Amino acid sequence: MKRSLSSFARRACVALGAAGIAVLSGCSSSAPLFLSDGRITTLVQCPNGSDSCVxxxxxxxxxxxxxxxxxxxxxxxxxxYACRAK
Structure with a gap:
């Protein structure tokens, strides 16, 4: 029983590690963009014709x-978009 549990735990760790690497690589592929005045830009996507982006x-x-x-x-x-300075 200990041997099969250990094998299961090892496979679970490998799977979680691979998933973690995939998530991190997706996040690191695009750095935040800044305007010349230093403001951070943000991208939102929504269905065309709706005002949810605004x-x-x-x-x-x-x-x-x-x-x-x-x-x-x-x-x-x-x-x-970029937020206006307050």
């Missing part, structure tokens, strides 16, 4: 924000 930006910034870039592809709106 709502998300307003909520995140506590109000005012500047649109850095927006594009539409395959029915999805991608909005890159």
């Amino acid at each position: 709502q998300q930006a307003r909520a995140s910034c506590g109000g005012a924000f500047d649109v850095v870039r927006q594009s539409t592809s395959n029915g999805t709106l991608s909005l890159i």
Whole structure:
């Protein structure tokens, strides 16, 4: 019993380790982008035609924000924004 439990635990650790590496590599592939004035930009995506991207930006910034870039592809709106200085 101990031997099979140990083997199971070892396989579980290997699987979790591989999953952790996959998650970290996905996160590290894109660094945050900064504007020339030092503000951090954020990307949100939502269905084209909805105002949820604007709502998300307003909520995140506590109000005012500047649109850095927006594009539409395959029915999805991608909005890159930066919060205005308070």
